[in-house]
Amino acid sequence: MAFEALTDKLSSIFKKLRGQARLSESNMDEMLKQIRIALLEADVNFKVVKEFINNVKEKAIGQDVLKKLNPSQMITKIVHDELETLLGGGETEIQYQKNKPTVIMLVGLQGSGKTTTAGKLAYLMKNKLHKKVLLAACDVYRPAAIEQLEQIAKSVGVPVINKGTNISPVEIAKIAKTEAFNDHYDVLIIDTAGRITIDDDLMEELNNIKQEVVPDEVLLLVDAMSGQDAVNVANAFNDKTPLTGVIMSKLDGDARGGAALSIRHMTGVPIKFAGVGEKITDLDIFHADRMADRILGMGDVMTLVEKAQESIDEEEAKKAAKKMMNGKFDLEDMLDQMKKVQKMGSLGGLLKMIPGMPKVTPEQQAAAEREMRNFEIIINSMTPEERHNPEIFQYSRKIRVAAGSGKQVSDVNRVLKKYDQMKDMMKKMEQYRKSGKMPPGGLGGMGGFGF
């Protein structure tokens, strides 16, 4: 996730400060210099960085940090507050119209993720907010852009206004709006072609679409990998079609996404959503406060909780828990549990949200995910009987499963060992439950994958 390297940098600086009894003018300078470099390396705009550093400095000096006993905590708070201010603070949501379609226009440079995000927005609004959504394919320039939107819309299950490519985007938008009104859609999402800001004709076309449909929201797509120029791009779009929000795309990469901070600060336009993966569900509401927490290594527990709630059906979870408690737990249940964890998003993504666990290397993550996949392959190679009664496993069965799954016998043993551990733990839990006490250390290690 973005901002992570920045988190690492700042924590290491704070760690250095932690070792020192008090802040001096010189070590604060060093820290500010390091923060400046970290922010610049994170692609935060030069001017924003300058202002940020000055603000932190002013606040630190103004609050008489030199006499504080715990200067690192003090600085952490100041940097955190400043980052949160910079990111905008609070939450920003789409304001839906009550009695007519809410018209949303997506704009941005080529390749920023407009079409993909149009699909994700449609999915989110349809499935989570129960809106009736219509898409309009207004990118008549890029080959197969309309085809792309059609395919995505089909997977979401929403209709697309597709008038081909021999018609002006302004016309298509107009037709779409009429249709959205006549058929009582709640939301119309207009996908426009990517354009560079210096292309006057195309920028004017955007303006014309805007005049025609009078959108409630104009959302700019910004690639999390954008460099220093992102602010100029945002300004140019904002001048032509006043923006109501920004969507950061590709935040699941390792780019630090400093452009988000810059654009928010320089244009005043709030960031509303964040694209966090390639799946249709991978669009999150952008939370400035959580992002600031994240920058400072405080984790993102709320997002984790929300994700878990969405992925796991509560009833099912209760059933599974009951099964566990009764000690009737077989390999299929174990696989089921593992799949649920996988459904919540990649393991790495989840672990990163847990405070106190920021130091999982990509290699460790990959290894854990690989192990989960291997478990699945091996369990799938077993007979139903073996899955329900793992106790019957003997060497000959292990050899057969190993051959069938293309693995080694030792791999099969690992699955069975993990199963024994989990089952063992469940028995203990059951005993504790009956005795009314929880095991010491809680449920740590449940379904753990080697971290």
Add this chain to the structure above:
Amino acid sequence: MGLISFLKSKFSKKTENPDAESYSKGMEKSRQNFSNKLTSLSKKYKKVNQEYFEKLEEILIESDVGVNLSFRVIEEVLEKSKQQKIFDSDAINELLIETLFKDYMDKGEQLTEIQFNDKGPTVLLVVGVNGVGKTTTIAKLAYRYKNQGKKVLLVAADTFRAGAKEQLQIWADRLDIGIVTGADNADPASVAYDGVHKAVIDKVDLVIVDTAGRLQNKQNLMNELAKIKRVLSKEVENAPQETFLIIDATTGQNGVIQAKAFAEVTSLTGVVITKMDGTSKGGIILAIRDELGTPVRFIGLGEKMEDLKEFDIDSYLYGLCVEK
């Protein structure tokens, strides 16, 4: 002769440098942001001081050159200015540009055109993160080499993104060249294999393999890329002979991380920088060259088929620095 006057004289004869005009036109906005800033700065400060160097640093960083390289270059210019007693702002600006591109040029003359195999097809694997312009660049490269009389085959190994296959298909139809596609969500490596297999049978000169955009921190997707690469070499020895990483000119410092990650998995032979006709300065190519030594092979200076040009550092500097 100073660098700027050298460039001016080199590019005074249009016929000898047919691409110079494209660079100059395509990089107009970049130039306004870079060169004009330098000029107005030197007008403001006739003699340089500490503040002047800070402003120079700002210009470099705002061009996405990167913090490390910017600091180093400024340090070097400061040093030279003291040693050679140069305090005139115009001269300092020229020194800055020379220093900035010295490293790039020091790595010597670089090849840009695809190096063709003597016998059998030459395979070009095209990789990059999402949305950088891989498919469009492939169309432009295909156009270029078709016009050079090569028999070109496209391979649509992006089986993941909706509409990707269709996008490449449209280009193949427009350019009237062959294409190999697979089913949606088919194993990209198997499509790649089918592609080179057909290329051998049809005696194709150049096979261009399009791959799905992938963020370099997605281990499983990077593994998939490694597999595609392995499969290519099964059918054609030493394939892919060329692997190009496509980078968007608007990319910030993550570009270096991208280049490193892709180089690890696919051993890149070059970088293609796209969307250079926008307002960004593409300073990331210097940072990449500095950290990895991977040369830029082509540069996208506009939307038209002909707008993909061989990368030439002199033309690039001319486009970026020489005002009309």
